[in-house]
Amino acid sequence: MAEIRDVVEQYVKLVGTGPTEDIVALYAPDAVVEDPIGTEPRRGHDAIREFYDVLADLERETELRPDSVRIAGRHAAFMFVLVTKFGDQRLTISPIDAMEFDDDGRITSMKAYWGQDDIVSETA
């Protein structure tokens, strides 16, 4: 339980600060990422690296929503906010992520729940 919560906190922190390789290392080698859920799943470290690499060059920050982490055995769900900035453009996205973990606390599955309604685009 405590371990899974730690991984969730690390995950959100790393999505905000990177490097990509540290995010990828939280995943099991054959893990599957579906972000948003319903889109083509990305399977394995290479596909997952490609996904998070999009963030690598962006100015960004994340915040785990306080009291949102729900843990049930090897499963967790939580809300967080990701803000990315390019130039004077500021994009805020606030998903609910659902994760499954293996015995070693590595993420085996991540499914992100968000739609257009959960994205806010602002110009400074």
Add this chain to the structure above:
Amino acid sequence: MAEIRDVVEQYVKLVGTGPTEDIVALYAPDAVVEDPIGTEPRRGHDAIREFYDVLADLERETELRPDSVRIAGRHAAFMFVLVTKFGDQRLTISPIDAMEFDDDGRITSMKAYWGQDDIVSETA
């Protein structure tokens, strides 16, 4: 999108007030409920009815957490609070539910994320 949000709102409302049969009617006939996620899935209206019938005789209320509903295509995730009362005992449970829907907006899958940490028991 709007339809799925309506079903989510109806679901949370009915879990707090509804006759069991109205909750069951929100589900597709072969739907699967896993509550909490990781436990034996309950498949079909009969098994689902049995599950919600436990609530039928309890004094209870629910609240959908404002701004928690995330919708991605046929999928939704959201936080809500269920308070049950028996005698001077008050039990609060606050899960994140993840749902999938069919073309008619009926729930085909519900997985609830909560653990012991998400239950608060109080005596009045």
